[in-house]
Amino acid sequence: MVRPDAVRSVRLLAVAFGVTVVVTRLYLALTGYPQIGGGEYHLAHALWGGLLLLAGGVVAVLWSNRWVHPATAVCVGVGSGLFVDEVGKFITRRNDYFTPLAAPIIYSTFLAVLGVVVLARRVPRGRPRELAHAAAARLKDLADGPLRPSTRTALLRDLDALGGQRTRPDLAAFADAVRPVIEAAPVEAPSDRVGRVRTALVRLEHVLLPRWAHRLLLAAGAAVLGLLSLVGLAVLIALLSASPDVQIVLDDRTVAPGTRPPALVVASAGEAVVGVLLVLAALALLVGRDRAGTTLCRAGLVIALAGVNVALGYLDAELVVVAVVVELLLLVAATRYRTRFLRDHE
Known part of the structure; x- marks a missing residue:
């Protein structure tokens, strides 16, 4: 389980x-x-x-x-x-x-x-076995001292669900017997330190990064990364044209004219798609289409992170490390923008 x-x-x-x-x-x-x-x-x-x-x-x-x-x-x-x-x-x-x-x-x-x-x-947790295993795993925390409030809440929830399972009367009896012990167990006093730090950071974020600044920063990041990614479109066109006059240099290595390395074709095509999505995202954000802009931005970044970077890593290992870091930071910025300004309207 x-x-x-x-x-x-x-x-x-x-x-x-x-x-x-x-x-x-x-x-x-x-x-x-x-x-x-x-x-x-x-x-x-x-x-x-x-x-x-x-x-x-x-x-x-x-x-x-x-x-x-x-x-x-x-x-x-x-x-x-x-x-x-x-x-x-x-x-x-x-x-x-x-x-x-x-x-x-x-x-x-x-x-x-x-x-x-x-x-x-996505693992289901509503069957008696899953509920019993979850309760047994959380019961170990009781031996280490006072329960965390979140652990106590989850444990009582699982025991309530398990107590209603009439297909396993033995487990239902176990839940009914253990519940009073959990209800009487000591609970950790909620700490305000983490909450105070989180509140201070949120306030600082609102002061330093109001909506217009967050949107502008996100649009600029998407535009710059998108334009850089669109280099892949030029590389793809050069590969498909197979012109002997076009020279492609990658990581100090020159691609032989007329050849089409599969990894380079996949990476350039993927980067072209990512570049188009990010540029469209930047334009949407600049004209106030925040929902479409963040959706396009996250879609492009997920495609890059989940697929394109695999082929890119074959071509240039150092470049893909930098790309992953930048793309993850931009993905966090886009997700945070949706959380701050769009979630209440979804």
């Missing part, structure tokens, strides 16, 4: 994985790809990734406290990120870290983890 906190844990794992790969690649590029050990030995970062994976497994096997799953998610996310980042060395005879196939494999792995998050959201 899927744990009640599965989505949060896998999301944390995915974030740890993605951040680890990006930070590792940027660090190595900025420091000239140093080698730890020297001489005969080289302590590759895949080794540290394997150790973190082992540590995460040991933690999950030994303890069952409420901190175990977040700690395991971070260990597994960081460890797998360090390990998978060196996949190029494992799939080539010459141990080539920079092999073009490495970046698409890393990125596809990241997308697969995000896919697990989406699937976990």
Whole structure:
């Protein structure tokens, strides 16, 4: 059965994985790809990734406290990120870290983890077995001290639903017996620290980023990224024309005239679509069509993040790292704009 906190844990794992790969690649590029050990030995970062994976497994096997799953998610996310980042060395005879196939494999792995998050959201939880497993998982928090208010609310909700399941009288009796214990259990006093910080940040956001400024910033970001992406349209036209007078240079490599590398064709076509969507999004935002603008912007960014970047990573691993960071920031800005100004009208 899927744990009640599965989505949060896998999301944390995915974030740890993605951040680890990006930070590792940027660090190595900025420091000239140093080698730890020297001489005969080289302590590759895949080794540290394997150790973190082992540590995460040991933690999950030994303890069952409420901190175990977040700690395991971070260990597994960081460890797998360090390990998978060196996949190029494992799939080539010459141990080539920079092999073009490495970046698409890393990125596809990241997308697969995000896919697990989406699937976990859709797992049904209304049957007696799911309710019983969810209640049993949350009951562990009772042993660690006062329950969090959110945990208590969710636990009582699951017990109420389980108590009404007449197809499993044993589980219904379990729910009826446990409910008084939960009702009498101590509850953590709500902390105002997080709420105060969140309130301060929201106020600062309203002062520094009113609607017109947020719209202008979002439109500018979509326009710049869209125009850059439209370079893919020019590349696609050049590839389809197969003109010997057109020279395409990619990452210090010249594409042979008349050839059409499949990865370059897919990436350029995808970038062209993304560029058109983002430019249209910027225009819609500038004329006040906020709903259409944010929809087009998010659609273009999702296409780029979920598909185009896989082919782009095959062509230029460093470029795709920068692209992912920029696209994610713009996606957050577009989503935040909808949350702040459009959600009440949907």
